[in-house]
Each structure stands twice: as C-alpha cells, then as structure tokens.
Amino acid sequence: MNALRFTVVLGWLLMFAAGFAAGMFASGRGAPQEETYLGTLAEKYDLRPDQVARIRDLLDQERARIDTVLDGVEGQVKDEIQAARRATQEEIRLVLDDGEQRRRFDEDLQLGR
Numbered sequence: 001m002n003a004l005r006f007t008v009v010l011g012w013l014l015m016f017a018a019g020f021a022a023g024m025f026a027s028g029r030g031a032p033q034e035e036t037y038l039g040t041l042a043e044k045y046d047l048r049p050d051q052v053a054r055i056r057d058l059l060d061q062e063r064a065r066i067d068t069v070l071d072g073v074e075g076q077v078k079d080e081i082q083a084a085r086r087a088t089q090e091e092i093r094l095v096l097d098d099g100e101q102r103r104r105f106d107e108d109l110q111l112g113r
Contacts, residue, residue, distance in 0.1 A: 038052065038056055092105070
C-alpha cells in the first residue's frame with residue numbers, strides 16, 4: 001500500500017510541476033521576451049521606469065492617431081468602391097434590353113443581389 005501511495009503522490013507532484021512550468025512559459029516568464037521598440041529603447045538608453053511609462057503612453061497615443069487615420073482612409077475607400085460599383089451597375093443596365101431584362105436587373109439591385 002505504501003508503494004501505491006508513493007506512486008500517487010509522485011504522480012500528483014509531477015502533474016503540478018508540469019502545470020506550473022506550462023503556466024510560467026505561457027505567461028512569458030520562462031520564455032525570452034519579445035523584442036519591442038519600447039524594449040529596445042529602454043535597453044539602449046537605459047531608461048528609468050518613469051521614462052518607460054511616459055514613452056509607452058506616447059506610443060499608445062501614436063497608435064490611436066494611426067487608427068484614426070486608417071479609419072478615415074477606410075471610409076473614403078469604401079465610398080469610392082461604392083461609387084465605382086454604382087457606375088458599373090449603370091453601365092451594365094445600359095447594355096441590357098429595355099423592358100424585362102432591365103426590370104429584373106433593377107429588382108435584383110433593390111434586393112441587394
């Protein structure tokens with residue numbers, strides 16, 4: 001019975017150690033830190049923690065400004081794409097015969113097909 005108890009305890013300890021090691025690796029403590037711009041600056045210029053925090057804030061603000069620019073560009077591009085699509089649809093409509101073809105085409109456009 002003692003051998004069985006020892007095996008069970010050893011198994012639990014090994015599982016705990018494996019879980020702990022996996023958690024350390026997943027949290028980044030066991031793995032090398034990813035090289036970042038801020039990390040490079042901090043290392044290269046021996047930045048103090050307050051400087052790192054301020055630069056992190058500046059980089060976050062830059063990221064927000066870039067996102068704003070990209071949102072504006074995306075909206076403009078979408079508008080241009082829709083204008084091009086409408087122009088093409090009108091050109092297609094002119095190719096179709098008057099009557100039934102155009103009527104069905106217009107119906108499909110109304111239904112978003």
